[in-house]
Amino acid sequence: MNVSVLRTAAGCLAAVLATLHLGLARAAEAPADGREAEAKAAWADASAAHINGPTEIKLRDQAVLKLPAGYVWIPEPAASKLMRAMGNHPDDREIGLVFPQKDEENWMVVAKYEAAGYIKDDDAKDWNVDDLFKNLKEGTEAANEERRQRGFPELEIVGWVERPAYEAATHRLVWSMAARDKGDTTSAQSINYNTYALGREGYITLNLITGSDHIAEDKTHAHALLSSLDFNEGKRYSDFNSSTDKVAEYGLAALVGGFAAKKLGLLALAGAFFAKFAKLIVVALAGVGVAVKKFIGRSKA
Secondary structure: OOHHHHHHHHHHHHHHHHHHHHHOOOOOOOOHHHHHHHHHHHHHHHHHHOEEOOEEEEEOOOEEEEEOOOEEEEEOOHHHHHHHHOOOOOOOOEEEEEEEOOOOOOOEEEEEEEOOOEOOOHHHHOOOHHHHHHHHHHHHHHHHHHHHHOOOOOEEEEEEEEEEEEEOOOOEEEEEEEEEEOOOOOOOOEEEEEEEEEEOOOEEEEEEEEEOOOHHHHHHHHHHHHHOEEEOOOOEHHHOOOOOOOEOOOOHHHHOOOOHHHHHHHHHHHHHHHHHEOOOOEEEOOOOOOEEEOOOOOEOO
16 A cells, blocks of 8 residues: 555544544543544454445345445445444344445445345335334334433434335335434434335345435435345245245334334434534555545534
């Protein structure tokens, strides 16, 4: 790696640590030096593990993501370390993270696989969007106790960014919600743009985290990635065998309401960084001139 790249890496790492310290000032239970060491280690692992598109990414034994050019994939376990450094609990459902390569873009996508079983989708035609919204608000409020214990601000749901829409032909679900720190009406909202691909044995989520001022353009990346995902032969939704396969204990509506509220809350901890910090953090990747950006995003207006 050349000297200029090393200087860039050093400067950006300092910015990461400074920004991380500011972002976690209210997390008094976690010492700043511990958080900084965690962030440094997480970036080092991401540097070593990154994969540039275009390429095919195996998503466990379930599917393949044809990662387009212009995208960077961070696999496990490096992805989980980055998420933990942003305030999220370890999650064994996590598959990896996607970042953009373009300097002017500032978003991330969290990929997970949930081995829930076959999700029946017949309730999609009857669901009540208002009830789903109510469930999300109630679930987020219930999850605030955990956030308080971890030293993070409580969250509240602001409203739909995109109402739930299910495409029965492709077994894809999309919905999006805006969240913010509870009672804070001045700061930028964080956006979780949630996409789901249903399979025979469970489902894969590709969840975009970005700011409210960029969701219109950034959601195109979520759709591009969702379109680039294909389940393996024998793992597709259409391969379901009712006599042998496990059926999930919940239906499609639960992916929007119910326990989805807790997932939204945890991802919003990561999204809060995108909503509150403006600097684009660039980390030079070992041996190449390509950078993974935007671990921490926008600043307060």
